[in-house]
Amino acid sequence: MTSTTIRRMGRRPGSSGSRDAVLDAARVRFAEQGYDGATIRGIAANAGVDPALVHHFFGTKERLFVAAMHLPLEPAKLIPELLAPGLDGLGERLARHFLRLMRELGEANPMIALIRSAAAHPDAARMLREFYTRAVLERLAAELETSRPRLRAALCAAQMIGLGVATFIIGLRPLVEADDETMVAALAPALQHYLTGDLPP
Amino acid sequence: MTSTTIRRMGRRPGSSGSRDAVLDAARVRFAEQGYDGATIRGIAANAGVDPALVHHFFGTKERLFVAAMHLPLEPAKLIPELLAPGLDGLGERLARHFLRLMRELGEANPMIALIRSAAAHPDAARMLREFYTRAVLERLAAELETSRPRLRAALCAAQMIGLGVATFIIGLRPLVEADDETMVAALAPALQHYLTGDLPP
DNA sequence: CCTGTAAGTCAACACCGGATGAGTTACTCT
DNA sequence: AGAGTAACTCATCCGGTGTTGACTTACAGG
Secondary structure (H helix, E strand, O other): OOOOOOOOOOOOOOOOOHHHHHHHHHHHHHHHHHHHHOOHHHHHHHHOOOHHHHHHHHOOHHHHHHHHOOOOOOHHHHHHHHHOOOOOOHHHHHHHHHHHHHHHHHHHOHHHHHHHHHHHOHHHHHHHHHHHHHHHHHHHHHHOOOOOHHHHHHHHHHHHHHHHHHHHHHOOHHHHHOOHHHHHHHHHHHHHHHHHOOOOO | OOOOOOOOOOOOOOOOOHHHHHHHHHHHHHHHHHHHHOOHHHHHHHHOOOHHHHHHHHOOHHHHHHHHOOOOOOHHHHHHHHHOOOOOOHHHHHHHHHHHHHHHHHHHOHHHHHHHHHHHOHHHHHHHHHHHHHHHHHHHHHHOOOOOHHHHHHHHHHHHHHHHHHHHHHOOHHHHHOOHHHHHHHHHHHHHHHHHOOOOO
16 A cells, blocks of 8 residues: 655655645545545555645645545536526436546545535535535526526435435445446436426425 | 533432433434544533543443444334335325434434444444345335335435435535425425336336 | 442543654755 | 755654543442
8 A cells, every 4th residue: 555665855856746646645535534534644645755745735634625625527617518408308417417427536536525524524514515505506596497496406416415425435235336327217307306396485 | 511510439329310311412422423523522521421431331432332323213114104005105205204203303313423424434334334225225125016126215215315414414505494395395206206217127 | 237239430541643843855046 | 056945754742532440439139
């Protein structure tokens, strides 16, 4: 696991990419263990670097966390793109996009990291809530031409969060083993119902 | 917060109920902070008791956890009860039961505690997975007369887990504020679709 | 009454993780 | 070439945690 590279004092020749190595390692460990579970020492070891260097770059564990969690997501582009073809089939497009994203992010999945961290760390919960509310919920609500758009967006979010938790954190086998097409077939109608189905006023 | 009761050495006269106080406090703190976040000292303080007494009763933090997490659920009774009236309306009955359960459990909710703990603690994830698989999924699968019953049960679980996380851990406002009837109207058709809708073989 | 046992406290240990400050080496700019 | 700064390591501190062992007080059974 920890590479047995020889360490010496002082700066290395050339550009080392240590900063990025730390960020990558942080993403993986935060995703695997959450904010509290991940340790600076562990992240540093994965990055092949002294723990103090992490502090040199990022100051505190908290600042490292927010630096590592910058999502590779552009809701500002994504949402109009998903909405463009209209409300018909939106549930399916959402399901497909979500599943693809989960697969692509792999073991350094910042969404899983945030959920894991939110579990024991109210600040992370707040980050997640505020990010989602501002970046997704409000934006989607503005473009969804239905009743109670915020509630609908939140219901979709809950479904996708639940899928992530059940699959990647709890590891329920039927979900882990299901292929994407099956999941799309299962999810799309439910999401579509949340988005456009009848709701009491 | 911490009561300023006078402590003295040795056993107290009468029956103190300390053991139960510790269990109650443990349920609350584990639910609020997860396994790692909750501390023996904190639990002991809430119970108005010395930390060492917790060890005296339960030995280790882990054993306290499993003692505190014994769910007030009887899936063996619950599932036949929900299934008895048939597949029609099962989604709605499930939704109603789940929402009522969540409300009743309040701040000492062991399900939230388990999810929080599972986030950073693989053992808790395993507990949750095994409990759910054995007590709910297999039992439900045995009685659900549809295709792919395990996947269907897991999809329902994912939806309910997601609702719990989004509402109680992340705190998405539209979900926190929605009344039960609205939630039933939203959830029931989705759950019903998971249970009896079309799925690829 | 007396003895074992359970309930209860206190003080301390050992460990771990975040943080710090000093010291070292390399790049960059003038 | 020289000075300043950034990258880097080492040793250490400090607080918080689970856990332990010794000790004290009450209860229950013979």
